[in-house]
Structure formats: structure tokens, C-alpha cells
Amino acid sequence: MKFKRQNRNSSGYLFLALSTFAFAAVSLGFNGYAALSNSFISEISLTFTDSAWMMSFFAVAYATMQIPAGFFSDKFGGKRILVVAVMAFTISCLLFLISNNFQTAILSRLLMGASGGLVLPAAIRTLLLMFHPSDLSRATGILGTGWGLGLILSFVVIPSIIYASWRSGVLFITIFASVIALATVSFLLLKKPAIRVSAQIQYRFKEVFQKRIFYAILINFTLVGVLTNVTTWAPLFLTTELGIPLVTGGVISATIGLAGIISSFAGGVMAKRFGDEIIIAISMLMCLFFPFLLAFSSTSLLAFAIIFMIGWATFFCYGPILALVTLSVREENSGAAFGFFNSLSFIGAFAYPLITGPILDMSGQLALSFYATGLLAIIGVMASILISRNKKVISP
Numbered sequence: 001m002k003f004k005r006q007n008r009n010s011s012g013y014l015f016l017a018l019s020t021f022a023f024a025a026v027s028l029g030f031n032g033y034a035a036l037s038n039s040f041i042s043e044i045s046l047t048f049t050d051s052a053w054m055m056s057f058f059a060v061a062y063a064t065m066q067i068p069a070g071f072f073s074d075k076f077g078g079k080r081i082l083v084v085a086v087m088a089f090t091i092s093c094l095l096f097l098i099s100n101n102f103q104t105a106i107l108s109r110l111l112m113g114a115s116g117g118l119v120l121p122a123a124i125r126t127l128l129l130m131f132h133p134s135d136l137s138r139a140t141g142i143l144g145t146g147w148g149l150g151l152i153l154s155f156v157v158i159p160s161i162i163y164a165s166w167r168s169g170v171l172f173i174t175i176f177a178s179v180i181a182l183a184t185v186s187f188l189l190l191k192k193p194a195i196r197v198s199a200q201i202q203y204r205f206k207e208v209f210q211k212r213i214f215y216a217i218l219i220n221f222t223l224v225g226v227l228t229n230v231t232t233w234a235p236l237f238l239t240t241e242l243g244i245p246l247v248t249g250g251v252i253s254a255t256i257g258l259a260g261i262i263s264s265f266a267g268g269v270m271a272k273r274f275g276d277e278i279i280i281a282i283s284m285l286m287c288l289f290f291p292f293l294l295a296f297s298s299t300s301l302l303a304f305a306i307i308f309m310i311g312w313a314t315f316f317c318y319g320p321i322l323a324l325v326t327l328s329v330r331e332e333n334s335g336a337a338f339g340f341f342n343s344l345s346f347i348g349a350f351a352y353p354l355i356t357g358p359i360l361d362m363s364g365q366l367a368l369s370f371y372a373t374g375l376l377a378i379i380g381v382m383a384s385i386l387i388s389r390n391k392k393v394i395s396p
Contacts, residue, residue, distance in 0.1 A: 012130035015079070016139055018184050019123035020146040022086050025177040026116035027150020029093065030058055031231070032173055033109075035158040039166035040105075050102055057106055058113035063346040065117030070125070070339020072118070074332060078126030085118035086181040093174040097167060120342060125335040128326050136327065137276060141268020141319025148260025148315060151231070155254035212328050213337060215387035216321055217345045219280060222380025223321075225348030226287045227314040229373045230294070231256060232353055234307055237294075237366045244300050252304050259311030260318075268319030276320035277388040284380040286313030291374035295367035324387075352376060 033040075033055060040046070040054075073081045092115055096108035123143055131139045153176070158169040235253050238244040244252065271279045290310045297303040322338070329337040355376065356369040 012127075012139075014187060015123075015126060015130060016142060018180065018187055019082060019119070019127070020143050021149075021180045022082065022119050022184065023123065023143060023146030024149040024153070025086070025089065025173070025180050026062075026119050027147040028153050028173050028176060029089065029112050029116060029150075030055075030062070031151055031154035032158050032169060033058070034231075035154050036162050036166040036169040039162050039169075043166060044100075044102060044105065046102060054106060054109050057110045058116075059346070059349050061110045061113030062117040063343050063349075065114050066121060066341075066343030066346065067336070067339040069118040069121035070335035070337065072335075073122045073125035073339075074335035078122040078124075078129075078335070081118055081122035082126070083181075083184050085115050085122060086177065086184050088115035089119075090174065090177040090181045091115075093170065093177050097170045097174055121335055121339045124322060124326055124338050128331060128334050133323075133327055134272060137271035137319045137323040138265075138268035139319070140322040140326075141264045141266075141271070144264035144268075144315055144318035144322070145261040147318075148257040148264060148311070151257030151260065152254050153257075155257065156251065210328065212387060212390050213325055213341055215383045215390060216325050216328075217341055218383035219284065219317070219380045219387065220321055220341065220345035221348040221351075222284065222287055222377050222383070223314045223317070223348070224346055225352035226291065226310065226373055226377060227256070228349045229352045229356055229369065230291065230307065230310050230314075233356070233366055233369050234294070234303075237370075238300070238303060241366055242298070242300060242303060244303075248300070252300065252307060255304060255308045256311035256314075259308045260315035263312040264315040264318045267316040268323075271317075271320040271323070276317075276324045277384070279320045280317040280324075281381075281384045281388065283313055283317035284377065284384040286310075286316070288374055288377040288381055291370045291377070295370040 037054070041050075069081065069085075089112060092108050092111035096105060096112065099105035099108055120143075124140065127139050127143065128136065153172075157172060161172060162169045231253065234256075238248075238252055267279050267283070286309065290306055290313060294303065294306045294310065297306055325338055325341045326334045352373065356372045359368050359372055
């Protein structure tokens with residue numbers, strides 16, 4: 001059975017809005033922990049190593065679920081998987097909210113990461129069928145703004161409501177996720193799915209494992225790594241090196257999310273005019289350049305501007321790279337291809353801090369972590385050159 005993309009319609013844009021807010025909830029669940037971790041450590045009596053495991057379990061579960069999420073979306077349909085994902089994520093947040101010990105808390109974080117890992121592949125799989133290929137970069141660019149929104153909420157809202165307890169922050173995450181879950185379930189029940197899913201899907205691994213997707217993995221690996229490194233070390237850099245108060249430093253760091261919302265949409269729109277490869281190349285060059293500038297920043301205003309530009313760089317090609325991956329394979333294999341792509345590229349969230357952390361421990365200089373971040377971006381720059389020379393090998 002052949003898949004058919006639908007023309008623009010209200011259902012498509014409604015699904016895009018819901019999936020964008022669902023992605024924001026996942027971002028809030030992942031990044032929000034950093035804002036409430038000190039309160040959590042004190043109340044539950046944990047070590048910093050235990051707290052690090054709380055972040056890692058979410059990330060590992062998220063990355064692990066990408067590939068099965070892609071296959072499930074191909075087989076059962078992205079809408080259904082998205083509903084399962086947001087409901088499971090909400091329940092996991094509730095479990096985290098009532099946690100009274102490390103074991104329950106880390107189990108809840110594991111479940112949050114696993115259910116959150118279902119969201120993006122399900123959304124991409126459905127958007128591929130609901131939007132024309134020429135509009136896909138713009139649609140996925142809008143979807144990418146969800147992560148930026150989650151960053152803003154994490155750095156601005158949560159620090160302002162956790163004075164009494166870390167549970168206030170988790171309650172906010174749970175309520176946010178619950179509203180999205182309710183809206184998504186209502187959408188599926190009220191709107192009959194207009195997308196047919198093949199009953200017999202044959203996965204062609206030659207398509208999924210082609211060079212073009214491998215280069216895309218290296219590019220997204222760089223984007224995720226640069227974003228994770230800067231959001232990890234920038235607040236510490238602002239407070240210890242520049243003497244900026246913690247609250248002010250959090251607001252400055254939140255500019256990454258603001259830049260992400262603007263640039264993710266802008267990149268998707270511009271890709272339609274200039275092409276995905278051009279936008280990707282510009283984004284990679286910015287990821288190479290601006291971390292070096294951050295290491296040299298000496299004032300809060302300059303740091304604000306540079307952090308904003310790093311946020312712009314890491315989100316600018318988000319829509320184009322997602323569109324490029326999904327359009328490089330046949331429609332019936334797009335979920336599997338995206339799951340493979342996102343799972344491996346998310347390793348950047350672990351790899352970059354594992355490289356720069358020891359550098360910081362040995363040198364004691366936060367600036368060196370930004371130098372290393374810029375140098376590692378060379379991987380993405382080279383991949384952007386190679387992907388522009390490696391055209392799509394699978395005919396649509």
C-alpha cells in the first residue's frame with residue numbers, strides 16, 4: 001500500500017501545534033531538573049553523583065527509545081504513538097512528583113526519558129504525511145521551537161517557584177504535560193485519523209543506513225553536543241567568571257531557548273528559499289565560531305549576545321536536518337530512519353560533557369571547555385560539506 005501525503009489542512013496545523021507543545025514538555029522534563037536539582041539533592045539527601053545519574057537515566061532512556069519509536073510509528077501510526085507517549089510521560093512525571101527516595105525518583109526519570117523518546121519520531125512520521133515536501137522544513141522548524149520553549153520555562157519559571165520545595169517545579173512540569181496529554185487525546189478522539197498506515201511495512205535497511213543519513217547524524221551530534229555543553233557550563237561561567245548573580249545568569253542562559261524558538265522557525269522558512277544544505281552549513285560554521293567568542297566574553301551584555309547566537313546556531317538548521325533525513329528514504333521507512341538518526345545523534349548529549357568535563361577538572365578554566373566545544377564542531381562542519389556532495393540516493 002502506498003503512503004500519500006496530505007495537502008495543507010487545519011488538522012495538519014493542529015497536530016503540529018500539539019506535537020510542538022508535547023516536545024516542549026519533554027524539553028521541560030529534561031532541562032527542568034537542572035533548575036531544581038539543588039533543592040532535590042538537599043531534600044532527598046543525595047550526592048552530586050546520584051544527581052548526575054538522574055540526568056543520565058533520562059537521556060539514556062530517551063536515546064534508546066528513538067529507534068523502536070520510529071518502527072512503532074511506521075507500524076501503528078504517529079498519532080497513536082504520540083498519544084501513548086504524552087500519557088505515559090504525564091504518569092511518569094506524577095511518579096516523580098510523589099517520589100520520596102532515590103530508587104523511585106530514578107525509576108520515574110527513566111520512564112520520563114523512555115516515554116519522551118516516543119514524541120519526536122511519532123511527530124515527524126505524521127508531519128511527513130500531512131505536509132507537502134516543500135513545506136516540511138518549515139513544519140519541522142516550527143516543531144523544533146518546542147525544545148526552545150522548554151528551555152525558557154526551565155530556566156525562568158522553575159527557579160522562581162521552587163523556594164519551598166523541588167516538588168513545586170515537578171508539579172509545574174506535570175500540569176504542563178497533563179494539559180498537552182488531554183488536548184492530544186481529545187484531538188485523536190474527535191478527529192478521525194486521515195492517514196493510512198501500511199499493514200505490511202518492509203524496512204529497507206539500505207535506505208536507513210545510507211551515507212546521507214550518517215552525515216546527518218554527525219551534524220545533529222554536533223548540534224546536540226554544542227547545545228548541551230553551553231547549557232551545562234554557561235551558568236557556572238557567568239556566575240564564577242563574570243560575577244553575575246545566579247538568577248540573572250539563569251535569565252541570560254534562557255536566551256538560548258528564546259533564540260531557538262526564533263531561529264528554528266526562521267531556518268525552516270529560509271530552507272525553502274535557499275535549500276536545506278545551505279542552512280545546515282551556516283549553522284555548523286556558527287557552532288564552530290561562537291563558542292570561542294564566549295570564552296573571551298568579559299561583560300554580561302557580551303555574554304548575553306553570544307549565548308543568544310549559540311542558541312540561534314544550534315536551532316537554525318533543526319527543521320532542515322529533520323526534513324533532509326525523512327525525505328532521504330521512502331515514506332514507509334521514514335520513522336525507522338528518523339529513529340536511527342535521532343538515537344545516535346543524541347549521543348552528543350553524553351559525549352561532549354564527558355570530553356569537556358575532565359578538561360575542566362584538570363585545568364580549572366571554564367574557557368577551555370568552550371574552546372573544546374568549538375573544536376569538536378569541526379565534525380559537523382566536515383559532515384555538512386560531505387552531505388552537500390552526497391545527493392539523495394533513494395527516489396521518492
